[in-house]
Amino acid sequence: MSWDVYANVVIGGILTGLVYGLMALGLSVIFGVVRVVNFAHGEMMMVAMYLAVLGCGTWGVDPLWLMLPLAALMFVLGYALQSLLVHPFMTRPDHAQFMLLVAVGMILTNGALILFGPDARGVQVDYALDSFEFGPLLIDKVRLYAALAALAVAAALFGFFRLSATGKAIRACADNYRGALVVGLDVRRLFALTFGCGTACVGAAGAMLVLLGDVTPSLGPAYTLLAFVIVIVGGLGSMAGALVAGVLIGVSEALAGLILVPSMKSMVSFGLLILVLLFRPQGLLGRSA
Amino acid sequence: MLSGRGAGVSTLLSVEHLDLFYGDAQALSEVSLDVPEGAITAIVGANGAGKSSLIRTIAGIERPRAGRIVWRGREIQGRASHEICDLGIGQVAEGRQIFPSLSVLENLEVGGHLPRARRFKSDGLAQVFALFPRLAERRSQAAGTLSGGEQQMLAIGRCLMGRPELIMFDEPSLGLSPALVGEMFRIIERLNRKDGLTIVLVEQNVAASLELAERAYVLETGRVVMSGSGAELLNDDRVRAAYLGL
Numbered sequence: 001m002s003w004d005v006y007a008n009v010v011i012g013g014i015l016t017g018l019v020y021g022l023m024a025l026g027l028s029v030i031f032g033v034v035r036v037v038n039f040a041h042g043e044m045m046m047v048a049m050y051l052a053v054l055g056c057g058t059w060g061v062d063p064l065w066l067m068l069p070l071a072a073l074m075f076v077l078g079y080a081l082q083s084l085l086v087h088p089f090m091t092r093p094d095h096a097q098f099m100l101l102v103a104v105g106m107i108l109t110n111g112a113l114i115l116f117g118p119d120a121r122g123v124q125v126d127y128a129l130d131s132f133e134f135g136p137l138l139i140d141k142v143r144l145y146a147a148l149a150a151l152a153v154a155a156a157l158f159g160f161f162r163l164s165a166t167g168k169a170i171r172a173c174a175d176n177y178r179g180a181l182v183v184g185l186d187v188r189r190l191f192a193l194t195f196g197c198g199t200a201c202v203g204a205a206g207a208m209l210v211l212l213g214d215v216t217p218s219l220g221p222a223y224t225l226l227a228f229v230i231v232i233v234g235g236l237g238s239m240a241g242a243l244v245a246g247v248l249i250g251v252s253e254a255l256a257g258l259i260l261v262p263s264m265k266s267m268v269s270f271g272l273l274i275l276v277l278l279f280r281p282q283g284l285l286g287r288s289a
Numbered sequence: 290m291l292s293g294r295g296a297g298v299s300t301l302l303s304v305e306h307l308d309l310f311y312g313d314a315q316a317l318s319e320v321s322l323d324v325p326e327g328a329i330t331a332i333v334g335a336n337g338a339g340k341s342s343l344i345r346t347i348a349g350i351e352r353p354r355a356g357r358i359v360w361r362g363r364e365i366q367g368r369a370s371h372e373i374c375d376l377g378i379g380q381v382a383e384g385r386q387i388f389p390s391l392s393v394l395e396n397l398e399v400g401g402h403l404p405r406a407r408r409f410k411s412d413g414l415a416q417v418f419a420l421f422p423r424l425a426e427r428r429s430q431a432a433g434t435l436s437g438g439e440q441q442m443l444a445i446g447r448c449l450m451g452r453p454e455l456i457m458f459d460e461p462s463l464g465l466s467p468a469l470v471g472e473m474f475r476i477i478e479r480l481n482r483k484d485g486l487t488i489v490l491v492e493q494n495v496a497a498s499l500e501l502a503e504r505a506y507v508l509e510t511g512r513v514v515m516s517g518s519g520a521e522l523l524n525d526d527r528v529r530a531a532y533l534g535l
Contacts, residue, residue: 168391
């Protein structure tokens with residue numbers, strides 16, 4: 001095989017990986033601040049994907065235009081979930097929180113099954129098969145648009161945490177919980193905002209992912225697991241780490257599909273996970289504890 | 290209990306019959322005290338006497354089982370900590386509790402995040418930097434890289450950013466060198482005398498805090514066992530024997 005085949009596969013992997021990275025970023029932000037592991041992350045993504053499919057099918061809107069409304073809607077859902085349901089569990093042991101969010105995930109999966117049935121649904125856009133040509137390189141339009149949108153959302157979130165007063169207050173909560181209470185931060189509200197930001201990432205990523213593949217109700221756990229692998233490889237709580245690891249997983253899965261067989265691509269990402277856990281347990285860009 | 294209150298001085302904060310439990314263990318029992326406006330009130334006692342618990346309960350971080358906390362005539366017990374801070378009750382907590390990975394400037398900004406203080410952020414920063422020029426020099430440095438004394442200044446500056454009327458200091462001299470301890474007491478005195486802030490001072494440094502305080506309370510195993518003016522307690526034989534080693 002000539003080099004341009006590899007180059008095309010790598011580029012495709014990078015672009016898909018950025019969307020994965022955005023999804024994982026949501027998980028990382030929630031864990032980094034609220035210290036709750038969102039075991040319903042992939043299920044929320046599945047819900048966002050169905051909403052994108054519905055919006056696209058009903059009104060014929062391009063899913064990329066649905067990205068912001070979906071992010072806003074998922075923000076509200078995440079905010080409500082944290083302040084009403086997760087918050088009372090904050091002082092309970094980890095396994096209680098774990099079961100709570102696993103239960104939320106199961107409810108979402110089975111709710112989708114009741115509403116939409118088990119069959120795969122997808123969207124069609126008129127530029128689905130278009131691509132940009134740069135010499136021998138072919139870049140899918142959908143992938144490129146989705147990846148650029150993912151980068152934009154990630155940059156916006158990064159800017160929010162670095163520059164806005166609320167973002168700084170959220171980082172303060174993550175840095176020293178007692179300190180946050182001492183200076184009078186409304187920790188409950190800030191945690192709900194953070195959870196909302198995390199699920200908004202999922203909403204935006206969901207709108208992009210329907211362009212790259214179909215959605216079924218059972219997709220949730222696979223995406224939860226994928227988000228976990230990415231976050232652990234990148235470093236828990238590191239925003240840049242989530243994007244970098246997303247790209248790494250995207251590329252390695254794409255290359256594995258080309259060099260080995262497509263059904264073995266998960267082996268590569270889990271292999272990567274094991275290597276990271278063995279040799280750099282804090283993750284590629286994580287701070288050592 | 291001695292009343293010791295001068296004419297015309299109003300009570301800013303009073304605590305009445307406060308009970309606090311951690312599980313089954315009682316940390317505070319029947320604690321009552323008054324904090325006169327514009328004064329320094331010291332709370333002294335041995336480790337584990339309940340001094341920090343008392344401050345944390347007033348600040349709304351712990352929930353009392355019984356009793357009242359009254360601020361300017363209004364009951365505030367049971368309110369959330371961010372609401373209590375927003376009334377003007379600030380705190381410089383034990384162990385400083387700064388945000389280590391945020392910059393010095395960000396620490397101060399977060400301190401000014403309270404609704405009551407948001408409009409005054411730039412004034413507050415100017416005031417804090419005038420009081421602690423060292424913090425201005427290090428404004429973009431991560432707070433965790435500061436020395437112990439600088440971190441204590443940052444904790445005080447961060448509290449001032451919230452425009453408090455009352456500051457509760459919990460062991461501000463803990464872990465500081467003797468020279469810095471003196472500096473810390475001068476700063477507290479200045480905040481009281483010059484800026485008119487009411488101070489509650491919890492200190493292991495009993496002699497220095499009693500010298501500074503108009504009013505003082507001695508806590509033992511969660512109870513108030515003695516109270517009076519700072520000078521009275523400083524000359525009390527029991528206090529001298531138990532806390533001053535005299």
